[in-house]
Amino acid sequence: GAGVSQSPSNKVTEKGKDVELRCDPISGHTALYWYRQSLGQGLEFLIYFQGNSAPDKSGLPSDRFSAERTGGSVSTLTIQRTQQEDSAVYLCASSVVREQYFGPGTRLTVT
């Protein structure tokens, strides 16, 4: 079946602009995660959605980062006023129980 999809695959933006990254999870998966992969920090957890519960935002690095999940399916990660240190690959994963399946990621470059 279809896996986790993310769009865009690549995004280049100027410092100070806002960006939106999209994730389509596997159908039927109730949990959705966002992670960030960067050279300096490795793989870091950002935010977690489980069903209709309030999201766990404990991994978000600053208040410029936010995410929402509409209808328990598609999720959007928004970064406001992007900075150069936001350059990274943003990975989305969905899961049933504890087994997480990852999308291909969005490579964000802030110039």
Next chain:
Amino acid sequence: AQSVTQLDSQVPVFEEAPVELRCNYSSSVSVYLFWYVQYPNQGLQLLLKYLSGSTLVKGINGFEAEFNKSQTSFHLRKPSVHISDTAEYFCAVSFDQTGANNLFFGTGTRLTVIP
């Protein structure tokens, strides 16, 4: 404190030789363990997982791993590697606690298979 450690950042190995990639963790609660592989410019692919039961788990592409609770380890092994196994390998741990079941990742081991 809860942490995941991959001691080897790079492991070169000749084709058809065996390989072991090491992973250790620190936790005061029960854990669930995973190995992921990442090929260049791709996302993470699940290789294998330990959730419960037998401590020896087998995964895709001929890989296996053994959960050793006393040594807090989950080393990944393959008896004979192929060129196509060249990739980055990540050990990941989910801690049995309330709240998010997010994964904590090691820093990765780059496996290079030499012809």
